[in-house]
Amino acid sequence: MIPNLRILVAVALLAATTAPRAGAQAPVGILSLNVRHSTLKNTTRPTGDLKAVVDSIDVQIGAAAKLGRTSEIRRLYAHAATVLARRPWTPEAEFASSLVSRTDRQVADPARPWSMRVEQIYAPSIQLDRPLVARATLRQRAAGGLPNTPMTVVKQLGTFDGVPRDLRDTPFMLEADLHDVADGSYVVSVELLDNARTLGTTSLGIVVRTGLDASIARLEAAAAKAPEPVRSDLIFPVDRLRNVNLNRIALGTFNPARDFAAAESLLVAVNARKDPWSGRTGDLKQHYLLEAAGEVMPYRVYVPKGYMPSKPLPLIIALHGLGATEDSFFDQYGKRLPALAEERGYIVAAPLGYRVDGGYGVSLGGPSGDPAAARARTLSEQDVMQVLQSVRLRYKVDDRRIYLMGHSMGAIGTWAIAAKTPDQWTALGLFSGFGVASTARTIGGIPQFVVHGDADPTVPVGGSRLMVAALKGVGAVVQYVEVPGGDHSNVVEPHFAAMFDFFDKHAQRPVVKP
Known part of the structure; x- marks a missing residue:
């Protein structure tokens, strides 16, 4: 069936x-x-x-x-x-x-007063007979601490009486003075009580960064004069911070300390009238303007240390899974993908896909007819293709050897994008995904490496089995690895090397028949 x-x-x-x-x-x-x-x-x-x-x-x-x-x-x-x-x-x-915390400045310059509000996203059924009490605390997790590591109390922000029972109608507003708080990442926790009974706690991650406002002003002034793509590299942290504060993007998809420092470093080269990217190889974060979205998009790229502009290298575009970012293939999976790229002489580029749940053009569920979701899907697919174009403009890419790979949502997106642009790809790598069998004839001329665990609780293995059968039915070259007992994620890293072997064997873009 x-x-x-x-x-x-x-x-x-x-x-x-x-x-x-x-x-x-x-x-x-x-x-x-x-x-x-x-x-x-x-x-x-x-x-x-x-x-x-x-x-x-x-x-x-x-x-x-x-x-x-x-x-x-x-x-x-x-x-x-x-x-x-x-x-x-x-x-x-x-x-x-029902509780949620929000602020207009999730990255705060301690030179200015900071405020947040506690709201509700729905009306709970609990009966409350009196105004509530709020107890606010600023905490910090030890550097390198795991998510469940206890956090240290940095500062008590106060206990407040008379908090409204209906926080949808009247949010609780909290103002805090952060001038004595050191730069770093923190969590503001607000506990709500009905007398001695704890009703719930809501937490908000914030980043304190001294000199933030001055840094924003410098980068904006420099970006206004710089040519693309350096303009986008300079303005990215400012643009991303704006979208975080507008509640469009989670703070966890953005590293203010790293990204502002990187932009300021580029600014030094720009002010010295130098190309900030000249001669740089290894693990890099770059950016471009996605005009249809009006946003600067990040992508992560690995350039082998022996790269020379005179010698074209093969390129892999890597699509992350749902909830991850352009960083996942570089920082997770044992960091195996960039290590193999260095060893095998490949450039690897990972787009964000516009949003962590963009879907690369594929509708993955949710309310039907949602125009915002439809827009995100379109922009997600565009982001992938524009990252491909951006990398080809910045580096010498072997146009005969351009590969597309992905994990889960990224694998679903790989099959979908390949079906729309079959003449772009030399081979595909797919982990724990699902395709549409009716596209097999369109992409059947592209060699494909497919991996799936037969105990996957998130994307059932039947999706890959169905797609592989359809591909083999049209004579496609498919290497299928089904891992006994494999789950959704533990099948990925162990098969990266085999994927590179497969790509090495298919080093000439196939002729796709119309």
Whole structure:
């Protein structure tokens, strides 16, 4: 029986390599919540009364999705996650999941007063008979500490009476003086109490950076005079910070200390009238203006240390999974991909794909007819193709050897983009993904390396089996590796070297028949 496309796509990857984020201001996307929910169900396999409860919640999620009621969808997913973890869904738990913290400046210059607000995304059913109390604390995790490492209290920001019971109508506003706080990453936690009863705590990650406003002014002035693509490299942290503050992008997808420092370093070269990228190889973060979005987009690129502009090198475009960023293939998977790129003499470039859940042009679920989601899908696909163009402009690329690969959502995007641009790619690498069998004839002339674990709880292995069968049915060259007991992510890194072997064997772009 052929698996239903919508069902399979609905369980596309929430990448296990997603960097942990503490209190990111931008909410987790509905698609990511969908994936977490599906994976949790596939892992716990509820039965009996628990299954009946989860099935009922699923029906309610479907009804809310049809009406586009995302706040209600978030409440229902929180309910499902709680009961699947075999914890009681209490009025306090419902209240806690309704809380969210927001600020106009998630990266703060301590020279200016800073403020935040605590709101609710839906009205919980809890009965509250009196105004609440808020207790605010600034904490910091030790450098290099794991996500669950206890955080150190840096500063008590105060205890406040008379907090409104309905935080949708009247958010709680908190002002804080950060002039005595050292530069670094922090978490502001606000605990809400009804007398001695704790109702819930909401946390917001912030970054304190001295001289931020002056740095922004310098970069904006220099970018206004610089030519592309250096203009985009200079202005990126300013543009990204604006989108973080507008609640469009999570702070965890942006490293203010690293990215502002990198832009300031480029500015030194620009002021000295030098090409800031001349002669630089290794692991680099570069940028370009995605005009259709009006945003500067980042991409990560690895250039082998022996690169010479006179000698073209093969190029791999690498697409990350849902929830990850352009950094995942460089910082995760044992950092094996850039190491192999150096060893084998490949340039590797990883786009963001516009957003962490952009989908590379593929609809992966969520409310149908959502124009914002449709726009994000279009821009995600455009980002991939424009990164390809940007790398080809900056470096000497062997046009006969351009490869596309991806993990999970990235593998789904790889099959989808290849079907739209089959003449661009020499071979494909796909890990834990799913394709549309009807595109097999279009992409059947492209050699493909496919890996999937048969115990994958997030994207069922049947998706790859179906696609591989369709490809072989049209005579495609396919090397399929199905890993017994393999899960969604542990099959990736161990097969990178075999993927490079496959790419080395296919070193001439195939002629794609119309």
